[in-house]
Amino acid sequence: xxxxxxxxxxxxxxxxxxxxxxxxxxxxxxxxxxxxxxxxxxxxxxxxxxxxxxxxxxxxxxxxxxxxxxxxxxxxxxxxxxxxxxxxxxxxxxxxxxxxxxxxxxxxxxxxxxxxxxxxxxxxxxxxxxxxxxxxxxxxxxxxxxxxxxxxxxxxxxxxxxxxxxxxxxxxxxxxxxxxxxxxxxxxxxxxxxxxxxxxxxxxxxxxxxxxxxxxxxxxxxxxxxxxxxxxxxxxxxxxxxxxxxxxxxxxxxxxxxxxxxxxxxxxxxxxxxxxxxxxxxxxxxxxxxxxxxxxxxxxxxxxxxxxxxxxxxxxxxxxxxxxxxxxxxxxxxxxxxxxxxxxxxxxxxxxxxxxxxxxxxxxxxxxxxxxxxxxxxxxxxxxxxxxxxxxxxxxxxxxxxxxxxxxxxxxxxxxxxxxxxxxxxxxxxxxxxxxxxxxxxxxxxxxxxxxxxxxxxxxxxxxxxxxxxxxxxxxxxxxxxxxxxxxxxxxxxxxxxxxxxxxxxxxxxxxxxxxxxxxxxxxxxxxxxxxxxx
Numbered sequence: 399x400x401x402x403x404x405x406x407x408x409x410x411x412x413x414x415x416x417x418x419x420x421x422x423x424x425x426x427x428x429x430x431x432x433x434x435x436x437x438x439x440x441x442x443x444x445x446x447x448x449x450x451x452x453x454x455x456x457x458x459x460x461x462x463x464x465x466x467x468x469x470x471x472x473x474x475x476x477x478x479x480x481x482x483x484x485x486x487x488x489x490x491x492x493x494x495x496x497x498x499x500x501x502x503x504x505x506x507x508x509x510x511x512x513x514x515x516x517x518x519x520x521x522x523x524x525x526x527x528x529x530x531x532x533x534x535x536x537x538x539x540x541x542x543x544x545x546x547x548x549x550x551x552x553x554x555x556x557x558x559x560x561x562x563x564x565x566x567x568x569x570x571x572x573x574x575x576x577x578x579x580x581x582x583x584x585x586x587x588x589x590x591x592x593x594x595x596x597x598x599x600x601x602x603x604x605x606x607x608x609x610x611x612x613x614x615x616x617x618x619x620x621x622x623x624x625x626x627x628x629x630x631x632x633x634x635x636x637x638x639x640x641x642x643x644x645x646x647x648x649x650x651x652x653x654x655x656x657x658x659x660x661x662x663x664x665x666x667x668x669x670x671x672x673x674x675x676x677x678x679x680x681x682x683x684x685x686x687x688x689x690x691x692x693x694x695x696x697x698x699x700x701x702x703x704x705x706x707x708x709x710x711x712x713x714x715x716x717x718x719x720x721x722x723x724x725x726x727x728x729x730x731x732x733x734x735x736x737x738x739x740x741x742x743x744x745x746x747x748x749x750x751x752x753x754x755x756x757x758x759x760x761x762x763x764x765x766x767x768x769x770x771x772x773x774x775x776x777x778x779x780x781x782x783x784x785x786x787x788x789x790x791x792x793x794x795x796x797x798x799x800x801x802x803x804x805x806x807x808x809x810x811x812x813x814x815x816x817x818x819x820x821x822x823x824x825x826x827x828x829x830x831x832x833x834x835x836x837x838x839x840x841x842x843x844x845x846x847x848x849x850x851x852x853x854x855x856x857x858x859x860x861x862x863x864x865x866x867x868x869x870x871x872x873x874x875x876x877x878x879x880x881x882x883x884x885x886x887x888x889x890x891x892x893x894x895x896x897x898x899x900x901x902x903x904x905x906x907x908x909x910x911x912x913x914x915x916x917x918x919x920x921x922x923x924x925x926x927x928x929x930x931x932x933x
Contacts, residue, residue, distance in 0.1 A: 840870025
């Protein structure tokens with residue numbers, strides 16, 4: 399056969415593959431895009447059963463989809479943290495069912511009719527401490543009160559990591575657990591209890607022991623495994639997940655402590671939203687029946703959820719609920735009562751404004767030439783949100799206790815300014831005035847940020863928030879790595895991608911610092927709001 403003919407047919411074959419390949423991809427992408435509007439809000443479909451749930455329930459995703467499909471129902475599952483679920487529903491997004499971590503968040507729904515709520519499992523909040531540390535501190539096989547843990551923290555014998563109370567259920571539940579027990583275990587926590595000065599001082603002391611804050615439970619587990627921390631205050635199921643991974647890596651596991659003066663228990667409710675659609679109601683009841691069946695409950699049980707009700711059991715899988723990890727399912731846990739919604743909101747506001755450990759954050763903002771136009775406008779809008787009273791609504795505002803630095807980088811790195819957290823308006827003025835120009839000094843900006851934080855004392859939690867839309871082309875990762883290792887401090891680098899950011903570079907920086915990369919390509923302001931939950 400003629401060589402030119404071979405080339406022609408080869409080229410034609412490749413062209414056909416590419417054409418149909420792109421067609422398939424476009425159909426898949428269209429299917430995904432069709433479920434969200436231009437404001438990134440979920441678009442409800444009358445023909446698809448939609449469930450909004452928390453990321454911890456991803457363990458059931460494939461099983462749920464397979465089961466409901468076999469029963470003749472199309473299903474879509476959307477994931478969001480508990481407070482985001484509330485915000486989405488109150489903001490007008492429509493779903494058919496909610497599977498939350500805790501019933502307390504359902505009380506925040508406005509004018510949304512729900513029914514058929516049933517708990518699918520229970521998960522106590524526990525304090526997991528490295529086994530050797532727990533033994534050294536005399537906490538193994540002992541009745542421990544929250545005040546005992548406070549004393550250890552005050553004596554600088556113990557630090558811990560915890561999810562952020564403002565945007566996670568485990569963080570909020572842990573916080574309310576600490577608050578209630580240190581308040582002396584009132585029948586129900588009240589506003590009067592919150593205004594007790596001794597309680598406030600005890601809470602401030604407690605949070606001085608907070609070594610790392612996480613914006614979600616999954617990252618809390620990952621950062622703990624990859625880091626070097628004494629303890630974690632989180633779900634019992636998370637302690638189990640952490641220990642499984644630590645054990646597989648031949649690392650020391652955690653020992654679970656359940657304060658005898660009270661433990662918060664999360665009930666994982668699955669609830670129907672009344673959308674007046676009989677087929678959707680049937681799909682929901684089918685799903686709920688399955689999750690509460692022996693098969694569904696076994697999946698949850700194997701992932702560390704307590705699926706028995708009434709307190710104790712002798713039949714929990716011993717390879718999951720291990721006694722050597724301090725997990726004793728035959729021992730009764732004293733559950734605490736949750737306060738009402740107004741008290742919870744007041745308590746969370748008090749955490750932000752008075753109790754939490756202050757932070758020292760360095761923002762590294764990309765002002766390279768590629769940010770000209772829309773990129774610059776999006777950046778200014780995002781910082782306008784973070785640095786003004788707009789952030790107060792979501793309780794992610796800085797306070798006067800905090801320290802904030804801003805670096806701008808193009809071909810070079812320039813310090814825009816340093817201010818207390820209650821004076822960030824001045825920084826915003828300078829951010830608006832700074833001009834876009836030059837290349838992308840990504841690594842030098844991170845190195846300069848590390849230098850600003852290296853001498854900060856332990857009274858502050860430190861972090862770097864880096865935003866870029868391109869490829870770091872000045873400096874090297876090796877230079878950053880050498881600087882980070884020389885400083886030898888736990889300073890996470892959180893990066894936000896925008897435009898054509900080089901995610902490989904940013905992921906390496908995250909791995910180096912036990913940080914994380916966030917996607918800001920769709921909505922940069924939302925990305926900055928999210929990352930604020932991690933520092």
